[in-house]
Amino acid sequence: MNILYLLIPLALLLLGGAVWVFFWAVGSGQFDDLDTPAVRIIMDDDKRPPDDATND
Amino acid sequence: MCCPGCKAVATLIRDSGFERYYDSREAPEPGIVRPPDEAGEWQVFDRDDMLTAFSARQGDFAEASIYVGGMYCAACSWLIDSTLQAVSGVSSADINPVTHRLRVTWDSAAIGLGGILGVLANLGYKPQPLAPDSTERPEQDEQRSALKRLLVASLGMMQVMMFAVGLYSGEFQGIDADMERFLRLVSFLVTTPVVFYSARPFFAGALRGLRARRPGMDLPVSVAIGGAYIASIYATYTNGPAVWYDSVTMFVFFLTVARYLEMRARHRSIDRSTALSSLLPNTATRVDGEQRLSVPVSQLAAGDRVLVRAGESFPADGVVVEGTTSVDESMLTGESTPKRRLVDAAVMAGSVNVDGIVTVRVDKTGIDTTLGIIARLSERARYARPAFVQLADRVASHIVIAILLIAVAVASAWYVLDAERAFVITLSVLVVTCPCALALATPAAFAAAGSRLADLHLLVTNGNAIEILSRATHVVFDKTGTLTRGVPDVTKTTVLDNHFSADDCLRIAAALEVDSTHPIARAFAKYESGLRASELSLTVGAGVSGIIDGRHWRLGSHQHVTGTEDTGTDGTLSNVFLGDGVAITAIFDIDDTLRSDAANSLSALRNIGLSLSLVSGDSRAPVERVATALGIENSRCGCSPDDKLTVIRELQQAGETVVMVGDGINDAPVLAGADVSIAPSHAASLAQSSADVLMLGESLQPIVKLVSASSHTMRVVRQNLAWAIVYNLAAVPLAATGFVPPWLAAIGMSTSSLVVVLNALRLSRFQ
Numbered sequence: 012m013n014i015l016y017l018l019i020p021l022a023l024l025l026l027g028g029a030v031w032v033f034f035w036a037v038g039s040g041q042f043d044d045l046d047t048p049a050v051r052i053i054m055d056d057d058k059r060p061p062d063d064a065t066n067d
Numbered sequence: 068m069c070c071p072g073c074k075a076v077a078t079l080i081r082d083s084g085f086e087r088y089y090d091s092r093e094a095p096e097p098g099i100v101r102p103p104d105e106a107g108e109w110q111v112f113d114r115d116d117m118l119t120a121f122s123a124r125q126g127d128f129a130e131a132s133i134y135v136g137g138m139y140c141a142a143c144s145w146l147i148d149s150t151l152q153a154v155s156g157v158s159s160a161d162i163n164p165v166t167h168r169l170r171v172t173w174d175s176a177a178i179g180l181g182g183i184l185g186v187l188a189n190l191g192y193k194p195q196p197l198a199p200d201s202t203e204r205p206e207q208d209e210q211r212s213a214l215k216r217l218l219v220a221s222l223g224m225m226q227v228m229m230f231a232v233g234l235y236s237g238e239f240q241g242i243d244a245d246m247e248r249f250l251r252l253v254s255f256l257v258t259t260p261v262v263f264y265s266a267r268p269f270f271a272g273a274l275r276g277l278r279a280r281r282p283g284m285d286l287p288v289s290v291a292i293g294g295a296y297i298a299s300i301y302a303t304y305t306n307g308p309a310v311w312y313d314s315v316t317m318f319v320f321f322l323t324v325a326r327y328l329e330m331r332a333r334h335r336s337i338d339r340s341t342a343l344s345s346l347l348p349n350t351a352t353r354v355d356g357e358q359r360l361s362v363p364v365s366q367l368a369a370g371d372r373v374l375v376r377a378g379e380s381f382p383a384d385g386v387v388v389e390g391t392t393s394v395d396e397s398m399l400t401g402e403s404t405p406k407r408r409l410v411d412a413a414v415m416a417g418s419v420n421v422d423g424i425v426t427v428r429v430d431k432t433g434i435d436t437t438l439g440i441i442a443r444l445s446e447r448a449r450y451a452r453p454a455f456v457q458l459a460d461r462v463a464s465h466i467v468i469a470i471l472l473i474a475v476a477v478a479s480a481w482y483v484l485d486a487e488r489a490f491v492i493t494l495s496v497l498v499v500t501c502p503c504a505l506a507l508a509t510p511a512a513f514a515a516a517g518s519r520l521a522d523l524h525l526l527v528t529n530g531n532a533i534e535i536l537s538r539a540t541h542v543v544f545d546k547t548g549t550l551t552r553g554v555p556d557v558t559k560t561t562v563l564d565n566h567f568s569a570d571d572c573l574r575i576a577a578a579l580e581v582d583s584t585h586p587i588a589r590a591f592a593k594y595e596s597g598l599r600a601s602e603l604s605l606t607v608g609a610g611v612s613g614i615i616d617g618r619h620w621r622l623g624s625h626q627h628v629t630g631t632e633d634t635g636t637d638g639t640l641s642n643v644f645l646g647d648g649v650a651i652t653a654i655f656d657i658d659d660t661l662r663s664d665a666a667n668s669l670s671a672l673r674n675i676g677l678s679l680s681l682v683s684g685d686s687r688a689p690v691e692r693v694a695t696a697l698g699i700e701n702s703r704c705g706c707s708p709d710d711k712l713t714v715i716r717e718l719q720q721a722g723e724t725v726v727m728v729g730d731g732i733n734d735a736p737v738l739a740g741a742d743v744s745i746a747p748s749h750a751a752s753l754a755q756s757s758a759d760v761l762m763l764g765e766s767l768q769p770i771v772k773l774v775s776a777s778s779h780t781m782r783v784v785r786q787n788l789a790w791a792i793v794y795n796l797a798a799v800p801l802a803a804t805g806f807v808p809p810w811l812a813a814i815g816m817s818t819s820s821l822v823v824v825l826n827a828l829r830l831s832r833f834q
Contacts, residue, residue, distance in 0.1 A: 012246060019230075019253055026222060026257070033218050037211050043163055044144070 079189055083153060085146055109188065110361070112196065112349075113179030122180060122196075128158060130172040131180060135162065136193030146190065154178065154186055163207070168197070184349075195349060213327050220265035220323045223257050224316040230254045231313035235810070244306075251303045254312040262296050266319045268326070287470045291497040292318060298490055309491065314498055314813040321820055351375075351382035354426060364432075371429045375420045383416045384431040384438075391607055392423025395586055405586065417732065421585050423607040438732065470500045477803045488805060495802040499812035500795050504819040508787035511827035516780040519831045523772050524763040532759035534784075535743045536777035538724050542672055542770075543715065543737075545729030546683035546693050549747065550767075551659040553730070555590040559656035572653035574598050576645055579611050579622045587643060590657050610643075621648050659689070661696060668767035669697050675774055678723075682711050684733050711737040728770065730754050745770060776833055783830055787823045794819045 036042065122131035135147065144162045147169065151160035156177025162169045171183060180196065187194035230250045237247055269292065272285030292315055299310040352374040353362050359374060364382045367373065372388065375381055381394075393405040396418040405421045408414055414427060416436040433439055477496050481489035517527045527533065544550050560569040567575075573594040580588035581595065582603060600613035600620070610623010621628045628646040643655045669679060681702040683690045694702035703714055715737055718725050727734070727741035730750035738744035738757040746758035747765075755761060762769050798815055801807050807815070 012243070015246065016249065019249075022226070023253065023256065026226060030219060030222060034215055037214050037218075040161060042214055043161075043207060043210065 085149055109181040109185040112181035112184055127174055127176055128172050129175045132197040133169040134195040134197055135167050135169050213330050216265040217323045217327050220261050220320040223261035224320040226257045227254050227312050227316045251310050255303055258312040258316055261316050261319050265323055266292050295494055317813050348380050348382050367429055367432050369429055373427050375427055376424050377420055377422050380419045381414050381416050383429045384436040385414055385427040385429045387412050387425050388428045390423050390425035392425045393421040395419040395421050492805045495807045495812040499798040499802040499807055499815055504791035504823045508791055508823050509784050511824045512780055512784045512830060515827045515830040519833050520776060523769055525769050525773055526761040532743045533777045533780050536774055537781040539726045541678045541718055541723040542726045543680045543682055545734050546681060546685055546690055548730040549728055550665050550693055551661055555587055555657045556660045557590050557655050558658045561654040564652040567652060572645055575615055575620060576622055578615055579613050579620055583611055587657055619647055621646055662767055664766050664768050666697055668771055671771040682706055682714050708733045708736045712740050715741050779833055780830055783827060787826055
């Protein structure tokens with residue numbers, strides 16, 4: 012069971028890393044808007060404006 | 068397409084390839100508020116002093132905060148985002164759909180602030196640049212730190228749970244003394260940030276509660292967390308029999324989740340700080356001698372002279388010094404017809420100049436204007452609202468004291484009986500009696516109901532609204548814009564000259580009114596047919612004239628059209644005459660028509676057992692007509708904002724729970740003073756900010772759904788509270804007699820919370 016003395020501190024390091032990454036993500040505003048991205052994914056951005064200029 | 072403005076917007080959206088906006092926006096068309104601004108209004112923001120006033124510079128790049136009025140859903144934020152990204156010079160644009168704030172950075176050499184505002188205005192939104200670092204930060208900071216706290220608590224809980232499994236199985240199977248100490252030590256390491264970071268708001272809250280001598284739920288929570296944590300450290304240090312790190316982290320996690328859900332709901336509310344200023348124009352034209360200068364409204368002072376053109380709204384309270392015009396004050400007073408204003412007449416900030424060009428001497432600006440006073444009145448009414456404390460809080464204060472008393476009693480009893488077990492048992496009692504389920508019972512149900520109501524096009528901005536709605540007895544409606552559509556419509560066309568059909572007359576009228584900004588003109592807009600009038604001219608306060616197919620036409624008042632005083636009409640309806648200067652060709656009856664589902668919705672409300680009233684600032688005749696048409700018995704007309712508030716107060720004193728539905732600025736104080744208030748989405752922003760519930764869309768039907776959903780929600784809340792109390796009553800004796808170890812107490816507490824949350828989730832499927 013001695014391997015635990017190595018694995019647990021390693022797990023704690025990973026935990027610290029995860030927390031750091033998450034804090035960075037929150038700090039850079041990635042969690043400020045939880046509604047738009049869900050919609051945005053279904054809208055393609057590569058569609059081009061139509062060429063004709065007739066108005067409706 | 069309802070007007071050239073719409074067409075321009077639609078064209079811009081289509082040409083940019085963004086027409087998918089129409090597929091995914093959630094709110095139906097809000098209607099046209101005012102025509103798109105001429106480029107001129109925004110140009111003033113291109114000046115250098117504006118750039119320093121409204122933005123922060125970083126080298127060549129400038130950054131500014133813009134409040135975007137008129138956006139409601141994710142589709143809007145996508146549209147704004149995508150459009151701005153495509154503007155050359157803009158390097159980033161972040162919009163927060165909850166706070167309606169746009170943070171944009173751009174290359175100041177390529178485009179000015181005015182250009183960006185112009186793009187937003189062309190999309191049909193109402194942009195308003197904000198001074199740097201105005202009120203955005205607090206909400207965003209709160210949201211971000213709550214999220215961080217939640218994450219630390221959840222990761223910490225998972226880790227400590229894992230170590231706890233090792234420790235517990237060690238108790239059964241035997242464990243190395245070293246390994247046990249090691250596991251306790253790492254548990255301590257992980258628990259420490261959870262206690263000091265994630266749980267800090269609870270300690271702060273407990274301290275506040277103690278200082279204010281009103282102990283809240285935070286107090287026993289803090290005692291349990293702090294006590295268990297310190298005792299665990301002591302046990303870790305002295306190799307005592309047990310540690311409670313797992314209970315601590317689990318406890319903190321569940322409480323943090325509850326707080327986070329509650330905060331999300333709270334932030335959905337409409338931002339109040341910008342409500343007042345968004346009614347005013349952004350800029351005003353100041354007249355200095357011969358010079359005319361466009362200045363931001365915030366720089367106006369008493370004594371300044373400002374020029375106000377037709378279609379613009381007045382930037383400040385003042386007196387007309389030059390010119391005559393008609394003024395539309397319907398948003399401020401509820402009166403549906405424009406008023407004549409001659410030299411020396413007073414005008415109010417926020418009212419709209421309908422047809423003339425006037426110069427106004429500024430008397431009062433900002434919060435001193437009538438508009439500002441109404442805003443303050445509604446703010447006060449909001450605070451003076453019949454005291455209602457959230458159900459859980461009311462119960463909690465008593466329970467908290469009971470829990471602490473029980474804990475002390477248990478601790479002292481066990482100290483006498485068996486001093487060694489006294490601490491463990493007291494801890495179990497504190498954890499098992501944790502008012503967690505109680506704390507979650509209400510917010511969980513409100514959050515679930517809130518998201519379901521959002522699907523039904525209702526935005527609940529104040530959680531208490533649901534509780535009050537469930538026991539509402541009386542609904543008070545405003546007339547203009549609430550029960551009626553708020554836009555004039557031609558209800559009847561009487562043709563006197565049989566050379567023309569009714570359709571001909573409507574088309575001629577539409578052609579004459581095509582350039583007019585007068586509210587009446589909107590009644591004819593939908594009859595526009597491509598017929599063109601030449602030599603259009605406008606007589607202020609009287610009507611328009613022009614030439615169509617070589618024939619001279621006049622449209623407007625009886626006097627304007629025939630040159631003689633009006634004698635024949637009864638004066639209860641607005642009549643508009645069409646003629647050639649001598650004889651009348653047609654008479655149009657103009658009226659603000661009822662919403663199509665008003666009658667249905669009102670009878671549905673009556674069937675639920677609610678009494679209905681109508682309170683309006685408009686004159687007697689139109690109010691009575693609406694009241695009769697909808698079968699409303701109590702109606703009041705000619706009410707000022709103060710009168711309306713008095714009506715509500717009288718009802719409240721008679722023991723009624725009053726729901727107010729209204730949309731005008733003059734409704735704002737009443738909306739704030741009523742027990743619950745509902746505003747349609749097209750309402751003035753001041754009315755919206757005073758309302759507890761926002762209705763998206765044109766229909767009144769959601770009100771009916773809202774009322775039934777609230778009683779349903781309160782049923783679930785009561786079930787939850789009952790469950791939480793029964794659980795606590797059952798668990799306390801067991802814990803106090805020492806049958807429940809802390810870990811079992813923590814599981815019991817979590818299970819009871821889970822039951823409460825699952826029960827609340829049933830609400831999200833409410834029909």
